[in-house]
Amino acid sequence: MTDSAPAIAVHNLRKLYGDKAAVDGVDLAVPRGCFFGFLGPNGAGKSTTIRMLTGLIPPSSGSIELLGMPLAERELEIKRRIGLVPDESLLFDRLTGAEFLEFVGRMYGLARPMAVERAQSLLELFELREKRKLIAEYSKGMRKRLAMAASLIHHPDLFLMDEPFEGVDAVGARLMKDILLDQVRRGATIFLTSHVLEVVERLCDRVAIIDHGKIVREGSMDELRGGTESLEDVFVRVVGAGHEFHELEWLK
């Protein structure tokens, strides 16, 4: 394990579902302390890649190294240093926000008093003040904020986030962005997927675009935009979105 090794080093990563490759030979190197945007149209393989990085699904082939350690061999050690915000809910509906955060903290090895203390601080920070409300009654935005809080509680070095801003109001999104930027400043690495390209453009240092399971562009934000284009222009051009709806006569 070396601190100079990339936070994420993926080589020839593939995930097959039958004959179909959801992820098809992806190579990625995300430097430490980087805010990395992972973009792609729906079904391109973003979530599958993140799920492989977190160990939720095994790759069909290829290698994954996180924080300089091979995921397959040092899974538990790596997991202790990862903060995860997945696309699907990992919240237990029948707990309150405070109970859930305390539970997550203890699962990541924090002593109970510390987990309780951090849980309270995070609930305050994320304005989830109805401390006794069950998660089942949370709105979508509140659930995302709680998931973000849970990813922070053990102070991880690497964040893997799948659409973290989805359903979050403007105030909550601003808070989350500020926190994430602060995490990058202290040296953490963030690997994030989002469909909100303006957010990615504003936050990320580097971006990769995946389409049909393959990386089709990768580079710094400036390299991708080439000085004149917006990220949205680049994205639409690269993934080739069509506008065939004009051909549907009945829709006119």
Added chain:
Amino acid sequence: MIPAILRAQWLSMRISRLASGRRGAVFTGIVAVIWYGFWTLLAVVAEELTAAPELRSHIETWLPVGLLAVFGYWQLAPLASATMGASLDLRKLLIYPVPRRSLFLVEILLRVTTCAELLLLLTGAAIGLLRNPAFGAWRSIGRVPLAVVLFAAFNLMLAAGLRNLIERLLSRRGIREVMALLLMLVGVLPRLLIVTGVGGRRIEHAFPAAANPIWPWGAAARCMLGLAAGARPLPAAAVLAAWTLAAYLFGRWQFVRSLRYDFQEAQATVVSAKDRPWTDGLYRLPSFVLPDPLAAIVEKELRSLVRTPRFRLVFVMGFSFGLVVWLPMMLRGRVTHSAVSGNFLAVVSLYALFLLAQVTYGNAFGFDRSAAQLYYAAPVALSRVLAGKNIAAAIFIFLEVAAVSAACSVLRLGISAGQIGEAFLVTAIAALYLLGVGNVSSVNYPRPMRAQRVSAGGAAGRAQGLLFLLYPIALLPVFLAYLARYAFDNRIIFYAILAFAAALGVAIYWMAMESAVATAGKRRETILAELSRGEGPMVAE
């Protein structure tokens, strides 16, 4: 529109079937063959009995009682098992312009999911009557099928109405457990009264009254038996048709009320720890004796399950239904000194252990749904997760035994401290085997469960099937211990066998845990996909 709904459901279920693979399909097939094979056998017996001309007087006496039993099973069995079969998920269908009558028709057809075995039985009895010359044999080809169809339709529509009514009642926070208890008491009260001798004669006289053609089962019996039995079939058929119409109106009325009912509003809960600070202390008790993350998992399970309506319902049923079902046998056994009366507490505790399987150890990740991925994402070994869930389940199992013991004391059933200790002991030993099986089924047949849905979504059918098949085997060591005690009248032999059973149980639990953890690692993708999957337009059991 109905074909579209059915197709959507079929496609939704197909995803699940594909995920479970050929092994799952084979197992489902085996369970189905055993279950329906048993009922087919009963149907054949019914056919043979009703086809015998020499049994004419017996058939005339017992057919209405038999149909009353069919009616009782049809309406009460879904309650007793806390599984009410498939039903339409109205939340997903209300947005579409589907006529109510179409939805109601599908809802009625879905009631077949809880009573297909009874249709087999009725068919067997009907074929027997059609062969029986004492009742006109094939000359009754018109009235026997008519009576069976009307009786089945009556039951289906009544079941649809009752299901909607009960589901609305059970959805109300605070009263669902009381409702469940009352419904069960209503179901077993007649039997209890007969056995205890309270109004016994009057109740016993009520059985012949079942033959009265004013009741649907009496009318159906008369209609099936026909003129040859001395009855007039036409008025009986008219009475049966009237009952069927009434059941249709009731079912339709309840269905429409459910369409307008806001389940979410009824289930709205805001937990206030300030109101009950002592419960928070109870949840934290495991942390005093267990290390993290085990304690954290146990604590989380305790909090979550207590707040889960479906779990609470099954928990209440675990001791109350066990009590009211076995109590008559126990009371009868006071006279005859049967095995049940002597070991009543142990019997009820083992029944509660079995019932809890569907909401705890039989499908350990069911209520977690997609959140189960946290167990894979967190730096915790899966053996710890399963062990934590098992400990939480064991706590509830022992609470059940304590509740049963307390109820026995209140009812002054003469249960000694020794018997209470023995009930705890044998339940703990049997739990070792069943928790082991439950861990294996939880990772092989995971299925998402809805916490707030009290009437559907228990453990996967295959998981329940596996437990159902293995339950007698799991109880075998304990059963052998009791057998030895009665055979040799020696408590030392009894406890020696229990000690052996406990040692074997520990070994089996350990092996099952190893197997479950290995499977959970290999099948993680399938498990998470299965637990995260959405449902089709129906809530399937």
